[in-house]
Amino acid sequence: MKKTASYKSYMNSPYVSYKHTTYFDSYDYFFDAYRDKDITFVEIGILDGGSLFMWRDYFGSNARIIGVDLNPEAKKWEKEGFEIYIGSQSDKNFWEEFVNDVGEIDIVLDDGGHTYSQQIITTESLLPHMKDGGLIVVEDTHTSYMKGFGDVSFSFIEYVKEHIDKVNMRFGNFEKDKAERRFWSVEVVESMVAFKINRAASVLKSEPIYNIGSTISAKDFRFVDANALMPVEQIFNNKNPKIEIALEQLENVLANIKINNPDITKRLKNILD
Template identity: 40%
Template sequence: MLTKWMHYFEIYERELTRFRARPITFLEVGIFKGGSIPMWKSYFCEGSTLVFIDIDPNCAAHSDPGTHVEIGNQADPAFLKALAQKYGPFDVVLDDGSHVCSHQIATLEGLWPHMRDQSLYMVEDCHTSYWPGFGGGYRNEASFIEFAKRKIDAMHSWYTDQDELFPFDPIAKELAGVRFYDSIVAFEKSVTVEPPMSIAAQNGKFNGSRKALQLRGRTSVFKGKDGT
C-alpha cells in the first residue's frame, strides 16, 4: 500500500527528473507498507542501487528483487554510518520516516557527509514541525522547519558582515540551495572549494573578484538617492 500527499508528485517531477538519466544510489527512510519500493524501482534508471530502511523488522518482508531493505533506527549515528559505508555515497536521500523533528535532524546530519557532489536530500511531511507531539510547534527552535531555516543563514555565511554574531559556516562550501515546498524541504549539495566570485565585463573582457567578501561596514551605493 502506498500513501502520499497528491501534491508531492509534482515536487518529485521538479526535483528528481534529472536523476533518471543514469543509474544512481537512492535511499528512502521509512517503508511502512512497502508501497513506495516498486514505485521508485520503476521510476529510477535500471542498474540503480535502491536502499530502503525502517525501524520495524516486519518491513523486511517488503524487499523487492533489485532493492535492499535494512532495519535500523534513523536517528542512530552508528546505524547511519554503517549504512553509508555499505551503500554510499548517495545521490538522492528521501526521509519519509518517523517524521519526529529530532529524528529528521539527526538523519540529515548523519547522512549529509555521505552525499555525493550534485546530490539531493529531501525531507517529507515537514508539517509535523508544527505539531508539538512530534517535537515541533509554531516557531519552536527544535522543529525541523526552524533547523532548515537556519541552514539558509549558514548557506549565506560567505557574505557575513558581522563576524562575531554571524561567523562563516563550513556548510556554505557544500550547500547550494534550500527549497521549501508545502511539507517538503529539499537540500542541494554542491561541493565547492572556492568562495563565490563576482564577475565584471567590459569591452569583451571579463574580470573576477572576491573583494566583496572581505569588505566590512558596507553601505548601499544608492544611499541618499532612494530616500534612505
C-alpha cells in the first residue's frame, strides 16, 4: 500500500479523507493508465475535500477534477480550482443536467452515500456518457452485505451478478436481447467494482473462428477425463460416486431387511464398517 502512487497523493492532501488500507493498490491498478493525461475525473462524495486534492495530485494538472455532493457547502472547493456540482446521485434528473453540462467522462469514482439505489442509479445514469476506454468504479461495495443500505435481496452486488450474466449473454446464440453492451467488462476487487468501457469489443459479434494453420486431426480428450462431469464437491471430498451410490443402495436394503431380519442387518453392517 505505502509504495503506491495513490497512497502518496493521499498523504499529500492538505485535507482529511477517509479510505481503507486495501484501496490504494486497487486505485493504482485501475487508474494508473490515466495519469498525466487530459482526462475528466468525477468523484461522487466530497465530505472534507481531502480526496479532491488527492486526485489532483495523483492525475496531474491536466486532469479535470469534478466533485459531486448533496451538501451545498462543498461548493467552497470551487475556489481551489475544482468543478463542484451539488445534487443527489439518486436523482436521475440531476444526472441528466450534469452530463449535459460536463460532457463525456473518462473516470467515475462513486464514494457517495453507498446505498444500493444510489450506486445503481449512478452507474445506470452515467454509463451512456462515458468515453470509450473509460471506467466507472463503485467504492465501498461491502455495503451490499450490511444492513441499512437498502433491500439486500437486490443489493448493488446482486445487480453486478446479474450483469455478469448479461456480459456472457453476448456469447454466440445466447439471449441477445439480454446481452450487456454498454460496458465490456466488470471487475471485482475487495470493496470495489469496476465497469470498463470498450465499445468496439462490446458490440463485436461472437462467433466461432479458426485460423489457417494445418491440422493433425488430434482427438479432443475433454470427455476422456473421468472427472469432467463430476460435481466439484465430490472431487474435493475425494469420494468415489460409484461407491457412494452402492453404499446408499446397501443402506436402503439394510433398512428394508431390518424389519424382518435383524441378524442379517447386523452382519451386513459389520461388513460395511
